[in-house]
Amino acid sequence: MPNRKAVQAITLSVVKTACSNCNLHELCLPLGLSHEEVEKLDELVSARRRLKRGEHLYRAGETFGAIYAVRSGFFKTDVLLEDGREQVTGFQMTGELLGLDGISTETHSCNAVALEDSEVCAIPFSHLEGLSREIHTLQHHFHKVMSREIVRDHGVMMLLGTMRAEERLAAFLLNLSQRFTARGYSPAEFYLRMTREEIGSYLGLKLETVSRAFSRFQEEGLIAVQQKHVRILDIGKLKRLMSHHTRD
Amino acid sequence: MPNRKAVQAITLSVVKTACSNCNLHELCLPLGLSHEEVEKLDELVSARRRLKRGEHLYRAGETFGAIYAVRSGFFKTDVLLEDGREQVTGFQMTGELLGLDGISTETHSCNAVALEDSEVCAIPFSHLEGLSREIHTLQHHFHKVMSREIVRDHGVMMLLGTMRAEERLAAFLLNLSQRFTARGYSPAEFYLRMTREEIGSYLGLKLETVSRAFSRFQEEGLIAVQQKHVRILDIGKLKRLMSHHTRD
DNA sequence: CGCGCTGTTGAAACTTGTCAAAGTTTGTGG
DNA sequence: CCACAAACTTTGACAAGTTTCAACAGCGCG
Numbered sequence: 094m095p096n097r098k099a100v101q102a103i104t105l106s107v108v109k110t111a112c113s114n115c116n117l118h119e120l121c122l123p124l125g126l127s128h129e130e131v132e133k134l135d136e137l138v139s140a141r142r143r144l145k146r147g148e149h150l151y152r153a154g155e156t157f158g159a160i161y162a163v164r165s166g167f168f169k170t171d172v173l174l175e176d177g178r179e180q181v182t183g184f185q186m187t188g189e190l191l192g193l194d195g196i197s198t199e200t201h202s203c204n205a206v207a208l209e210d211s212e213v214c215a216i217p218f219s220h221l222e223g224l225s226r227e228i229h230t231l232q233h234h235f236h237k238v239m240s241r242e243i244v245r246d247h248g249v250m251m252l253l254g255t256m257r258a259e260e261r262l263a264a265f266l267l268n269l270s271q272r273f274t275a276r277g278y279s280p281a282e283f284y285l286r287m288t289r290e291e292i293g294s295y296l297g298l299k300l301e302t303v304s305r306a307f308s309r310f311q312e313e314g315l316i317a318v319q320q321k322h323v324r325i326l327d328i329g330k331l332k333r334l335m336s337h338h339t340r341d
Numbered sequence: 342m343p344n345r346k347a348v349q350a351i352t353l354s355v356v357k358t359a360c361s362n363c364n365l366h367e368l369c370l371p372l373g374l375s376h377e378e379v380e381k382l383d384e385l386v387s388a389r390r391r392l393k394r395g396e397h398l399y400r401a402g403e404t405f406g407a408i409y410a411v412r413s414g415f416f417k418t419d420v421l422l423e424d425g426r427e428q429v430t431g432f433q434m435t436g437e438l439l440g441l442d443g444i445s446t447e448t449h450s451c452n453a454v455a456l457e458d459s460e461v462c463a464i465p466f467s468h469l470e471g472l473s474r475e476i477h478t479l480q481h482h483f484h485k486v487m488s489r490e491i492v493r494d495h496g497v498m499m500l501l502g503t504m505r506a507e508e509r510l511a512a513f514l515l516n517l518s519q520r521f522t523a524r525g526y527s528p529a530e531f532y533l534r535m536t537r538e539e540i541g542s543y544l545g546l547k548l549e550t551v552s553r554a555f556s557r558f559q560e561e562g563l564i565a566v567q568q569k570h571v572r573i574l575d576i577g578k579l580k581r582l583m584s585h586h587t588r589d
Numbered sequence: 590c591g592c593g594c595t596g597t598t599g600a601a602a603c604t605t606g607t608c609a610a611a612g613t614t615t616g617t618g619g
Numbered sequence: 620c621c622a623c624a625a626a627c628t629t630t631g632a633c634a635a636g637t638t639t640c641a642a643c644a645g646c647g648c649g
Contacts, residue, residue, distance in 0.1 A: 196488035240444035246494035253501035254545035297502035
């Protein structure tokens with residue numbers, strides 16, 4: 094039964110997800126843990142999960158049990174209003190966390206959807222709380238992560254509340270660029286995983302407005318766009334775009 | 342020296358701020374603590390601080406050390422952009438927490454200003470972390486509070502991203518009404534502590550637009566406004582206002 | 590290889606911002 | 620306690636930015 098053995102080997106290698114081997118180390122875990130502490134962490138991450146493009150990691154209304162660390166891939170989170178209006182509240186990439194919104198009511202308050210084939214680590218929340226009672230560093234790191242999310246949200250509020258369309262898009266592109274850079278990718282060239290409509294929803298704009306802003310940036314030599322492929326040509330101008338105008 | 346004694350008595354009564362006696366109990370603390378646990382909590386709250394209208398509780402850039410529970414009064418938090426643009430990110434009333442944004446970088450990322458004479462309890466953050474390692478309930482409660490803040494921010498993003506002016510104002514008034522109700526005040530009648538400009542900044546609108554929306558609501562019999570005094574006349578219509586239109 | 594989804598572009602309509610002026614309230618100092 | 624100044628609010632007319640509607644192009648998937 095050679096097949097049986099092969100399957101087992103694969104299964105084992107999938108299940109064995111140890112944080113100690115994970116290259117997200119610096120992104121989703123606190124630094125400076127002792128060897129034993131890292132071993133404890135390994136037990137924390139109960140399971141990995143693969144998602145195909147378009148699949149939901151969780152949906153609003155589902156019972157909350159775990160937060161998720163993106164191991165690879167790309168996600169969006171969105172909130173729906175009864176009348177059908179939708180707002181994308183964020184895009185998450187490798188090393189970022191999903192599900193923090195669920196802690197407050199023990200029910201997820203938004204949907205998380207994979208925008209490309211992705212993989213996540215599930216971190217059962219009660220385990221995380223237990224372990225952070227033992228490991229100060231972990232506790233503090235987790236608090237920082239939650240706080241960072243709040244600060245990030247304030248940035249989005251600023252964007253939605255005070256910026257005009259082109260400024261919003263510039264801010265969006267610069268933010269992506271910076272996050273790709275932090276992950277070792279090119280700061281100036283990347284593929285967008287989301288549609289114009291999803292960008293628009295995130296930025297509080299209609300997809301046509303987003304499209305026009307892209308075209309305008311291209312005309313002015315700030316970027317080169319072709320569908321989902323973006324190349325930033327003049328990052329300085331893009332930054333300056335954001336600190337001039339007034340509106341609102 | 343009868344004076345000396347009197348002064349001491351006053352000082353003591355001011356310093357003695359014990360959470361166990363605090364009527365914010367249900368709002369800012371976890372329920373179901375044992376007597377000993379509550380006593381430990383009492384030690385947590387190091388100092389109260391009184392602020393006059395217009396005074397800053399903290400400013401963006403200052404070193405973060407404590408979070409604050411509003412004991413009485415009313416606050417706003419705002420973020421400033423280099424080019425002078427300002428965004429009010431929230432209004433905080435009795436029983437709500439301030440300062441969570443500072444955890445992430447150990448530096449406050451926004452300004453907190455008292456909109457009326459107020460009083461807060463300072464909760465040194467390292468103490469809070471220490472104690473929540475001992476008291477599970479406190480730990481979990483704190484995580485819920487942070488998460489709730491994230492969910493709240495998503496609500497604001499929804500508001501800013503998908504609602505038109507009148508919907509935003511309706512949502513704002515309903516939110517205030519609900520929070521006043523939770524504190525035992527009238528759901529239908531209250532004084533606004535903030536200016537039209539501050540409301541506008543929070544809602545991503547110009548003060549003139551806010552003023553016009555107020556007038557329009559008044560014309561249509563939804564509310565009665567006179568300066569800062571608001572009376573909600575038709576809460577149902579106000580709610581319906583938010584689930585009809587489309588925009589953005 | 591064609592159908593559908595996604596993206597682009599144009600023109601008109603609508604919402605909100607801008608500028609300006611006048612009215613109202615609040616706070617302060619005499 | 621009044622008077623006056625400063626801050627805040629309201630309202631109007633006009634301008635600007637964004638959405639809406641519509642038509643079409645392109646790419647990608649089945």
